[in-house]
Amino acid sequence: MATPKTPAPVTPDALTVPRKEAPEAKTNLIGLTRPALREALIAVGVPEKQAKMRVGQVWQWLYHWGVRDFDAMTNLSKAFRATLAENFVIALPEVVTRQVSEDGTRKYLVRIAGGHEVEVVYIPEEGRGTLCVSSQVGCTLTCSFCHTGTQKLVRNLTAAEIVGQVMLARDDLDEWPEPGTGTGDAGPRLLSNIVLMGMGEPLYNFENVRDAMKIVMDGEGIALGRRRITLSTSGVVPEIARTAQEIGCLLAVSFHATTDAVRDVLVPINKRWNIEALLEALREYPKATNSERITFEYVMLNGVNDTDEDAHRLVKLLDGIPAKVNLIPFNEWPGSAYTRSSNNRIRAFATILMQAGYASPIRTPRGEDIMAACGQLKSATERARKSRAQIAAEAGL
Ligand code: SAH
Numbered sequence: 001m002a003t004p005k006t007p008a009p010v011t012p013d014a015l016t017v018p019r020k021e022a023p024e025a026k027t028n029l030i031g032l033t034r035p036a037l038r039e040a041l042i043a044v045g046v047p048e049k050q051a052k053m054r055v056g057q058v059w060q061w062l063y064h065w066g067v068r069d070f071d072a073m074t075n076l077s078k079a080f081r082a083t084l085a086e087n088f089v090i091a092l093p094e095v096v097t098r099q100v101s102e103d104g105t106r107k108y109l110v111r112i113a114g115g116h117e118v119e120v121v122y123i124p125e126e127g128r129g130t131l132c133v134s135s136q137v138g139c140t141l142t143c144s145f146c147h148t149g150t151q152k153l154v155r156n157l158t159a160a161e162i163v164g165q166v167m168l169a170r171d172d173l174d175e176w177p178e179p180g181t182g183t184g185d186a187g188p189r190l191l192s193n194i195v196l197m198g199m200g201e202p203l204y205n206f207e208n209v210r211d212a213m214k215i216v217m218d219g220e221g222i223a224l225g226r227r228r229i230t231l232s233t234s235g236v237v238p239e240i241a242r243t244a245q246e247i248g249c250l251l252a253v254s255f256h257a258t259t260d261a262v263r264d265v266l267v268p269i270n271k272r273w274n275i276e277a278l279l280e281a282l283r284e285y286p287k288a289t290n291s292e293r294i295t296f297e298y299v300m301l302n303g304v305n306d307t308d309e310d311a312h313r314l315v316k317l318l319d320g321i322p323a324k325v326n327l328i329p330f331n332e333w334p335g336s337a338y339t340r341s342s343n344n345r346i347r348a349f350a351t352i353l354m355q356a357g358y359a360s361p362i363r364t365p366r367g368e369d370i371m372a373a374c375g376q377l378k379s380a381t382e383r384a385r386k387s388r389a390q391i392a393a394e395a396g397l
């Protein structure tokens with residue numbers, strides 16, 4: 001009797017990764033750190049003695065000139081270009097949709113391997129521009145006021161997918177210098193700052209975020225200084241010291257409450273590392289990075305965390321920490337349980353902080369008409385899924 005064949009196990013990847021990529025998957029050069037790029041080049045035959053020079057050349061093409069085609073790398077021999085093309089690709093995530101807000105904010109929906117999607121937001125300002133970058137698809141944390149936290153699907157982005165967001169925004173802004181035009185460093189940058197405040201908790205994807213930021217900071221490429229990058233965390237305490245040592249960028253922390261009881265509800269990671277533990281880690285940060293102030297983000301939720309007492313308690317908690325407080329008017333999303341504090345309430349809260357000596361700007365929501373404001377990000381397919389469920393519920397199905 002014939003034995004029935006055991007079906008091959010089906011992994012999630014087998015379902016989601018397009019089959020044609022599997023057999024001869026070439027290494028993507030984007031997202032490799034300098035040491036990793038060196039290894040990759042040596043593995044395809046670059047002699048060790050030449051490796052440093054080759055890394056420098058390829059690096060410049062990728063990250064200074066923004067070139068995507070090996071044939072355009074004109075200072076490399078034809079043979080070497082052919083070797084590169086045989087073994088590597090230069091691949092960015094794919095922009096699926098691009099929306100432009102009335103206020104000039106741009107939101108990109110970006111598709112990454114496996115068909116997942118993340119959102120990236122570009123915010124133009126006078127003389128500068130900030131890119132809000134995502135670090136994960138969705139987020140495993142479930143802050144009760146955040147739209148991203150309601151997304152079921154979660155995966156870490158690779159370093160390539162994180163750097164790729166910066167590169168595709170520069171593509172869209174047409175900000176790469178033209179090869180052969182001197183250093184190409186003229187004028188103020190359109191994309192001058194990065195905030196890791198998109199989807200996801202960057203400190204739950206530490207290595208990839210670190211490698212991506214190292215690439216972005218590298219002086220021979222995109223060259224954004226470490227003080228132009230702000231990483232926002234909900235408070236992953238053990239990774240804060242590591243951020244100081246291994247990235248050295250500016251730090252923002254989603255504080256949002258002045259008692260553990262309230263913070264436990266708003267930012268549930270507080271149950272693991274409470275306010276006291278968080279503040280202890282934050283005290284060390286400016287010393288370790290020789291940097292300025294930490295930004296305390298504080299979302300203003302009507303009747304939840306916005307009283308004068310909260311403001312006074314916040315002042316006490318901040319004692320001894322070089323800090324500024326960023327007050328964020330709550331951005332509503334479909335189904336959210338909170339409302340935004342009134343402008344008067346926010347101003348009164350800010351006044352108490354200012355009188356205590358803390359800069360406390362009120363963040364102007366940007367791109368609200370395209371759902372690009374803080375905490376509104378969630379992939380379009382996830383939204384569609386939710387609205388289909390809502391439609392079914394409304395129809396009594
Ligand atoms: N996971 C990281 C970074 C992404 S969130 C973090 O939590 O810090 C970026 C900022 O937007 C955080 O301060 C977050 O608390 C805030 N935020 C989330 N949802 C919001 C909303 N609906 N309105 C206003 N701010 C929100």
Ligand code: SF4
Pocket residue numbers: 139140141142143146147148149150198199200201234254
């Ligand atoms: Fe995640 Fe940050 Fe949203 Fe919390 S606020 S759910 S940590 S993305």
